[in-house]
Amino acid sequence: MMTGRANGAGCGARGEAGVAAAAQAPPPPPPPDAAVLAEGLEKRYGDKRALDGLDLTVHRGTVHGLLGPNGAGKTTVVRILATLLRPDGGRARVAGHEVARSPQQVRARIGLAGQYAAVDGVLSGRQNLEMFGRLFHLGARRARMRAAELLDQFGLGDAGGKPARTYSGGMRRRLDLAASLILAPDVLFLDEPTTGLDPRGRNEVWEAVRELAATGTTVLLTTQYLDEADQLADRISVIEHGRTIADGTPAELKRQVGGERLQVVLREPAGLPHAVRAVARVAANGVPPTTDEAERRVGAPVTEGVAALTEVARTLQDEGIGVEDIGLRRPTLDEVFLRLTGRGTAEAGTEVAV
Incomplete structure (x- = not known):
C-alpha cells in the first residue's frame, strides 16, 4: 500500500497508483442474460x-x-x-x-x-x-x-x-x-x-x-x-x-466441418472408378472423394448440393453405372467432434473429480 511521498516523486507515485488501481479494477459485468x-x-x-x-x-x-x-x-x-x-x-x-x-x-x-x-x-x-x-x-x-x-x-x-x-x-x-x-x-x-x-x-x-x-x-x-x-x-x-x-x-x-456432402452407393463395385471421377468433378474446393470399397460408397463435400447431385446422377446413368442410392446429407456432431478433438467422446482417461 502506498504512503505519501515528496512532491518530486509525485508523478511516479501517481503512475504507480494508477497501475495498482487498474490491477485491482473489478471484472467487467457479466452478459445480462x-x-x-x-x-x-x-x-x-x-x-x-x-x-x-x-x-x-x-x-x-x-x-x-x-x-x-x-x-x-x-x-x-x-x-x-x-x-x-x-x-x-x-x-x-x-x-x-x-x-x-x-x-x-x-x-x-x-x-x-x-x-x-x-x-x-x-x-x-x-x-x-x-x-x-x-x-x-x-x-x-x-x-x-x-x-x-x-x-x-x-x-x-x-x-x-x-x-x-x-x-x-x-x-x-x-x-x-x-x-x-x-x-x-x-x-x-x-x-x-x-x-x-x-x-x-x-x-x-x-x-x-x-x-x-x-x-x-x-x-x-x-x-x-x-x-x-x-x-x-x-x-x-x-x-x-x-x-x-x-x-x-x-x-x-x-458448418465448421463444411456444408452438404454428396454420397453415392453403387450396385456393383466395378463402377467405383466412374463414380470417383464423377464426384470429383463436383467436389467443393477440389477435395478428393472418399471411397469405401466394401460398402461400394463414394462421397465428397459439395457447395451446390442439388446441382451436384443431378450432374453426378446423370453422368452415371449415361455411363451405364447402376446406382443403389444417391443423396445429400449434412455433417453430424460426430464429425464435428472428430474434427475438433481428433477422437471420440469415449476415448481418453477417466474423468478426474473428487
Missing part, C-alpha cells in the same frame, strides 16, 4: 490440470450442452459451478451470485442430478420427494404438495406409491430429476443424466428435459452422447484438456 458464467477456471489435482483456463457462458432459459471426451473436465466444471469444489483460479457466477463468495445463495437457486439416481429404492416415489422436501426445510404440508406436483409433472403420478426399486431405469432417472427440482431452481445441472439407460429410458429423460426447458429453467447438460446434445441443446461448448475449444449452436458447429 447469462445464467452461468465461468472465466478462466482452473483446477489442479497434483500435477494434473483438470481445468486450464476454461470459459463458459450459459444463457438464461436455454439448454446448454457440455461435450468432451472422458477426462476433458466436464464433471469438474459442474462440481465447481454447483459449489461442491473450489477452483484454483478464475471466477464463476451462477444465477447472479459469485460461486466462491456466495455459495449459499448459489445453492438456493440450483438443482443437480448426477450420473446415478440418488433416490432410496425402499421408499416410494412420493416418499422420496417428500423426504427431499423436508431436507430442504419445506414444511410437511408443502413437501407433500410439492411431491404431488412433481410426480404429475414427470408422469409418475400412478407410480408414486410404489417403491422406487420397482421403477424402470428411465422412471428412476425421472424421479431423480424431480428430486433436483424440489425448490424450483433457476439453474439445473445434469451430469451425464442418461448414462446406462436403454433407448426407451433415454427418450423418457429427453422428454423430461424438453419440458423443463419449456418452463424457462436453464439447463447445463454434460454428456458423451452426441445425439443427445444434438436433440436437446440450444448451444454446445466442446471442451478438451480443460479448455473450451468450440462454442455455438449445433448448426453453427456443423
